[in-house]
Amino acid sequence: MTTYNALRQLPAAAEYKKDDVLVLCGELFGRGYANGIVDEARRAGMTIIGTTVGRRDADGTLRSLTTEELAEAEATLGGKIINIPLEAGFDMEPGAGDGRSVVEQLKGVKAxxxxxxxxxxxxxxxxxxxxxxxxxxxxxxxxxxxxKMLPAGANVLFVHTMAGGIPRARIFMPLLNRVFKGQGDRFLSSETFWNSDLGKLCKVSFDEVTADTFRYLIDATAPLRDKVSARYTAYGYHGCEVLINGAYTWQSYTPYLQGWAKIRLEEVAATAWAEGIKATVFNCPEILTNSSALFLGVENSLYPLLAALEKEGNGPFAEEIKASCRALSNDGTAIDTLIAKANDYLSAPITVALRDFAGWPQHNRPEQQDFMLNCSAELLAMNKNPKEIVCAVLSQEVFKAVGRLMYDFSWKQDAPVLWLNHDVIAKRLVTA
Structure with a gap:
């Protein structure tokens, strides 16, 4: 089992310079965690090199980006992209028997x-x-x-951003919506799903996309380590400490089926570390992004960050964050109201019952999921506009803080797995 290892103090500023390079293994889509570390590298004047997952044509053929797609992707990244498709996973690979992929095998399966x-x-x-x-x-x-692109002797920061792995068959999204968002008759036990053949397929796919690609990256770049000083980072999730009843306490979103793959990701980093390779998985706090929107209720744990900002010193930037949140909240809804509602959720016996680090990740229960989703709905209803919400502001600040913490820590890495909790996130923000 992974040893719990939280970053408690801000790391010293990294000393990357102009001739150093950040290599992104994965592609930027929208705004999310990877943007934070890319922004830090850009500010330092590092060269930024990206990759692409490629695109699939209508007949399923995997291809490189077109000229237009490449220009758009490079503009989003702010650097050059090596236009060779690095799509992970196997759901569209032809089978050994009749040649049908698992996606093709699942066509026509009824709900x-x-x-x-x-x-x-x-x-x-x-x-x-x-x-x-x-x-x-x-x-x-x-x-x-x-x-051909890396200067000899450069510091190179490899950032692994690949995650997920839901097979691209239509049957999955309705089922996963029931697993993560289902209530009443629509509730589907995550354990029942996970133990089915479709769930077992997801497990293999999650492992391959989320974790094994990190090992492939470390192994493939071994020849480069003779030329440059290489560091590796990856994005994990294994619960997060937030303020509950005034104390930083570990908690987690349930059900998080990708959790087993995230543990495997940690194991990849630990193995690399034992081999003398500087590789760290950063277990990041919950945020709400396009990719995490499937996990409705995950954002309940974001609101205590507002209390953490006060606990860690507040300051002008923290006040700006809170002012932005007030502007998005319903008239008459105070910051303290948001914090109190989130605290009620996090401290409720039904939530506390699943606070088991040794047994993580846990499966959902009907009454637990009802409570989580109802609390989520109440908190989201406190926003003036459902498309402009407090969680978006807090998520953006979290991924910026995470980016800077990862960037600085990577300069002198000293552990294969590290938790970035609300205490150090708030410390980073109040001293921004």
């Missing part, structure tokens, strides 16, 4: 027959290996290009 789906697991393993070979081969081509 009420999902639990009757059965896979040939030898065939699934065949497609997994096919996907891994494709990814690794393309990653090798990317590394060859990097070898």
């Amino acid at each position: 009420d027959e999902w639990d009757k789906v059965r896979f040939d697991w030898n065939d699934v393993e065949h497609t997994r290996q096919q996907g891994a070979r494709r990814f690794s081969a393309n990653l090798g081509l990317v590394v060859t290009e990097l070898g």
